[in-house]
Amino acid sequence: MRIAVLGTGVVGRTLAAALAGLGHEVTVGTRDPAATLARGGPDGFGTWAAAHPQVTVTALADSAADADLVVNALSGDASVAGLGAAAIADDTVLLDVANPLDASHGMPPSLFVANTDSLAEQLQRAYPRLRVVKSLNTMPARLMVSPHDLADGDFSTFVCADDADAKALVSSLLADLGHRDVVDLGGLESARGAEAFMLPWLRLWGVVGSPLYTFKVVR
Numbered sequence: 001m002r003i004a005v006l007g008t009g010v011v012g013r014t015l016a017a018a019l020a021g022l023g024h025e026v027t028v029g030t031r032d033p034a035a036t037l038a039r040g041g042p043d044g045f046g047t048w049a050a051a052h053p054q055v056t057v058t059a060l061a062d063s064a065a066d067a068d069l070v071v072n073a074l075s076g077d078a079s080v081a082g083l084g085a086a087a088i089a090d091d092t093v094l095l096d097v098a099n100p101l102d103a104s105h106g107m108p109p110s111l112f113v114a115n116t117d118s119l120a121e122q123l124q125r126a127y128p129r130l131r132v133v134k135s136l137n138t139m140p141a142r143l144m145v146s147p148h149d150l151a152d153g154d155f156s157t158f159v160c161a162d163d164a165d166a167k168a169l170v171s172s173l174l175a176d177l178g179h180r181d182v183v184d185l186g187g188l189e190s191a192r193g194a195e196a197f198m199l200p201w202l203r204l205w206g207v208v209g210s211p212l213y214t215f216k217v218v219r
């Protein structure tokens, strides 16, 4: 598949590298490619990009036009505007991994949309011709692509979408990445629950002492 990953943070990089490793043609979209690639140092995007020459880096506007799948790995508050800048074609599947975090009131962050709405639904309303699928937002980037790094992958990965074909496409990709227990939460409205998992997740960091944890449905 041709996959556009919008986002150059740890999630964008981690997913882009793993999806390219699976043989997909991956493009990463960023606001200003020259400025983003100029970020050097051990954690700089330029250093990462040099180590992953199979991944193309372009402006958001050029990144997604011919993509079969677009991944939203932008910060939550930038997602609606960022997707608009990416000019994604009608009917494209959008895998939304973003969380609607609001750190403006201190730590841990709260959610800027919750309970009766979700970021995924906001994106779907803003771009009704996209097929939005919420998934992977309940775990750190490392587990998105290396589920076996925790409990041999024995945890749950939620998927929420209104479009059955889009949900099946993402579920198949999740299986390719090694996710063993993909839990279909239902329509996109169920992203309210998937995003709300962030509230206990953020509190657990202090309890666990590292971010390498996620949720498992015991049944």
Ligand SMILES: NC(=O)c1ccc[n+]([C@@H]2O[C@H](COP(=O)([O-])OP(=O)(O)OC[C@H]3O[C@@H](n4cnc5c(N)ncnc54)[C@H](OP(=O)(O)O)[C@@H]3O)[C@@H](O)[C@H]2O)c1
Pocket (backbone or CB within 6 Å): 006, 007, 008, 009, 010, 011, 012, 029, 030, 031, 032, 036, 072, 073, 074, 075, 076, 078, 081, 082, 097, 098, 099, 100, 101, 136, 137, 138, 139, 140, 141, 142
């Ligand atoms: N970190 C994790 O392990 C984790 C786990 C689950 C879910 N998530 C969610 O995944 C998403 C990505 O997380 P992250 O930690 O990789 O990165 P992040 O720091 O939350 O976001 C970085 C990306 O957001 C873009 N961005 C920021 N402000 C923007 C604006 N005003 N307009 C357009 N783009 C803007 C940046 O674009 P440029 O490239 O142009 O600078 C960059 O690509 C977030 O929504 C986060 O909540 C993160």
